[in-house]
Amino acid sequence: MGWVTGTVQERKQWTDRLFSLRIDADVEPFVAGQFNRLRMEIDGELVGRPYSYVNAPDERPLDFYMITVPDGPLSNRLVQLEPGDTVELMPRATGFFTLNEIPDGRDLWLLSTGTGIGPFLSILKTDEPWERFENIRLVHAVRHAEELTYQDTIARFSERDPERFQYIPFVSREAHPGAIQGRITTALSEGELEAQAGIDFAPEHSQVMLCGNPDMVSETQSMLRERGLEKNRRRKPGHLTTESYW
Template sequence: MPAAPEAKFSEETVLWVKQHTPKLITFAISRPEHYRFSAGQFSRLGFRDGAGFIWRAYSVVSAEYADTLEYFAVLIEGGPMSARLADLQAGDRILLDKTATGFLLPERFADGRDLIMLCTGSGIAPFLSILQQPQIWQRFERLALVHSVSFANELIFNQRIAELAQHPLVGEYSSQFTFQTVLTREHLAGALDKRLPELLHNGELATALKLNFSPQHSRFMICGNPAMVKDTFKTLLDMGFAMHRNKVPGQIMMENGF
């Protein structure tokens, strides 16, 4: 007999909500003891909606070992889930699907020396989780995170990324890490100012990261808006890189941001 719908999710408590801009929020919910996920995966969060439910996927920002679950959301005008999240307050209840999913997992790469994480907007979320895992720093010699947004006020995680140098589990590896910001509609000192596909194609990104991209050593993970993911993937293919598949090892993994 199929399990009742309620058996497939738990009801959790919203612990805090922070609104960074009119469209960007982060929030944390209680983590049930049974909930397991791998850094890079996403949760399905939901609300009761009349006689039914409304569900959306959000990548987990938290480390695998964290006591709570943190998420980053971009509020979309007219979006039914965004309307719920816009009114979210500490103490509210939210539904959590009991099964995390997703294949944006760096451990799927069988080899490689440099891990380059490319993202736009909320696509940074899975990489924030990945960067809190000691194993990833031990696995790769160099890690690079590139976050592309439209305006400087959308770079809401810069301070947290800087604080990785003092992180009790990964801080000792901070010399292996490079963080590069990209602004496409505003100029800011230290930030690049073109779309990620163009920065790859013209060599600016490799220069900024001080890395030589090659199929032998470079492994790319891409997460963000579908247009960026599609165009960046095509650019990497043109540069001689290949999609990673379970039975056919390659150098690229990608996922649309949630």
């Protein structure tokens, strides 16, 4: 399969390490939650890496949320791109971290760390979660408050249905108004997450999607399995659907 050339429309610098690239490219239709690959030639080698779409399938330009990694050749090149610069993308998205892969339930939990919030923003921009679930909880855990990005987008979700949607931010390394200080796993074990959300985790009514730091994904999944929630598989539908970032 060949690659297509995309043109950068905007680089949004959120913090010294976090940034978004908005790219115009002729890619095939995708499902919210899927990812593409971005590729550049660096020192004579083609270097590519997967990035989830943040934009909804019907939105343009394409939106990718990224973090620069120390000694990461691609991320450190991407952060230097300016409007008009080009980057290669795959024409077709891939991935199964999508709502059409999970069973119905009363509650939809979207648990993320860092740039792992990206696919959840894409999913929430579509009608499907709002049509299928009574309660939606978007959880985003970061180290510092400045990393609580895409606040305008999240505010629109609250405006769309404030009765059903709730945004629960976590900041681990400083106090921040409206945020839980600490880690998702600690708040889960102590009951603080469910108290804040006003709903509980239970196999009878919960669907949980986890995306981000592999340690958070693994530890949270283990804790929820102790409560009877099972990993969601095509051959055996369950309650926990995961995607690790990096």
